[in-house]
Amino acid sequence: MPRVLIVDDHAVVRKGIAAILASKEGWQIVGEATNGNETIALVKALKPDIAILDYSIPPTNGAELLRECLLVHPTMQALLFTMHSEDTVILNALQAGARGVLFKGEQSDLLNEALETIARGEPFLRGRVGELALNAWLHGATSDKAALTTRETEVLRHLAKGFSGKETAQLLGISPKTVEIHRSSVRRKLNLRNLVELVHYAIRVHLIDP
Known part of the structure; x- marks a missing residue:
């Protein structure tokens, strides 16, 4: 019985998703959230199997919200359900760990298909989303440095230079918590087990001097 969390700041969208889920036998809505703080709290408390997330979630x-969610509940599957179709939005979501991307306005049977696919543990990447994912994977296969976002690369460089998480946060103008999120994402993407391996990687790809 998949347990689903709906995350969207528009009530009409949440009601529409809820109506579709209500028709799916055995599926359960465990919570709804309208912002990032509510989402993190519900993910921690409820441990949903699947989250349906909008991209425009304050603050x-x-x-970024998905990255935080996966830190506290790594096995959660996520579907980005959004009106934004820009390549950067899609790639950011996939890099953050989304298992699928679906655009608002598409037929409701596609939402059913996406949820069923993700519930089976399979990615839902149709049309242009699939093409972007494939191109990103092919690029990443030749250069793992390309798999990191710009911010992740900046955090990696500062940590490899010996700055603490707090110092890195001050230098980049972000919070220590955000630094830790990026640090965890870098280690996961590059399979780095500790700071020594992180430094060696940074030297190997010429982010810092040996």
């Missing part, structure tokens, strides 16, 4: 965005 951050769906990709």
Whole structure:
């Protein structure tokens, strides 16, 4: 019985998703959230199997919010359900750990298909989303440095230079918590187990001098 969390700051969208889920036998809505703080709290408390997230979620965005959610509940599957179709939005969501992307306004049966696919543990990447994911993977296969976002690369460089998480946060103008999120994402993407491996990687790809 998949347990679903709906995250969107528009009540009409949440009601529409809820109506579709109500028709799916055995599926359960465990909570609804309208912002990032509510989402993190519900993910911690409820441990949903699937989250349906909008991209425009205050005070951050769906990709950054998903990164935080996966830190506290790594096995959660996420579907980005958004009106934004820009390449950067799609790639940011996939890099953050989204298992699928679906655009608002598409037929409701596609939402059903997306949820069923994700519930099976499979990615839902149709059309242009699939093409972007494939191109990103092919690029990443030749250069793992390309798999990191710009901010992740900045955090990696500062940590490799010996700055603490707090110092890195001050230098980049972000919070220590955000630094830790990026640090965890870098280690996960590059399979780095500790600071020594992080430094060696940074030297190997010429982010810092040996």
